[in-house]
Amino acid sequence: MDTERFEKQLAFILEADKEKNILRQTHLSGHGRRENDAEHAWHMAMMIYLLKEYSNEEIDVAKAMMMALIHDVVEIDAGDTYAYDSKGLESQKEREERAADRIFGMLPQDQRDELRALFEEFEEAKTPEARFARAMDNFQPLLLNNSNGGADWKVHHVSKNQVVGRHCTTGLGSEEIWQYTKAIIDEHVRKGNIRSE
């Protein structure tokens, strides 16, 4: 064993532990507390495996799962940006690139390059794995929020246009899950949990 290499890997793994303290806007099922990044990523990776039959394209499952597991690691420095916070979204890219330099930079060079590439691939949605992982990034919180009667939409006074604008990228990864998503959104518009305009 190359101990120097191993200890770089361990340093990254220990740094990633901090994701467990980064809270998202989504709440756990059963109207629970706010979810953290590590829990969200765990759920997404499991969903990639279980729902892969609905992907529009064949995917390399291990690659898509790893992409899901690490896609939020930059939030250790950059923080979570709520999907409907337009001001935060403006500076998000720059903050996240700086964080990626530092955090992936803890790894040995080959894995630094590999994980950085996985992270960028996810962001750019340019491969089947990235498109399906991003569909799960949308669908996982929607599933929780739906189970909680749409409470997360309600409290933020979110409009149908905003919700569709975010979730429409689900269709790039899975047309079938996007159709299912649309029906859920329409139901919450009908119930008044999402503003109709």
Add this chain to the structure above:
Amino acid sequence: MDTERFEKQLAFILEADKEKNILRQTHLSGHGRRENDAEHAWHMAMMIYLLKEYSNEEIDVAKAMMMALIHDVVEIDAGDTYAYDSKGLESQKEREERAADRIFGMLPQDQRDELRALFEEFEEAKTPEARFARAMDNFQPLLLNNSNGGADWKVHHVSKNQVVGRHCTTGLGSEEIWQYTKAIIDEHVRKGNIRSE
């Protein structure tokens, strides 16, 4: 899309959400709060991908990762059994088998059988994937506990025999990581965080 099939898959995914509320004895790095099952599984799956070069045998990475992601799902019904709780360990097997029947039983039959088999394979450590996933199941909390000055061992007055007895199975998955583990254990025995007998 077969909606009945899809909704069975979603029911399982939503049920699994409850793992986020099951606390382990391990504490997060930085002397943080107790870790939950979902966070532990996320960390393990990431470690499988990043540390696979140390596996004694070639592994199917997606399979090993999924095994890690779901290995504690039975604790939703059966609760977490601390690795050094000999009384709890006696009834653990039966409690977990009942839980596996109910929880994996929510899935469509093919996936129920597949995940149940993955779960049993992990428990029995009879394949390369299971042996490496189990090594990560040991090494992940050791890494956190080591970063916290061995506080989790100290508070439970754990002996070297107990710690070695638990962690020696790491060697079945990765001889190199087991050697590294032994050095960490010895250091904590020297410092008095683990009882020497």
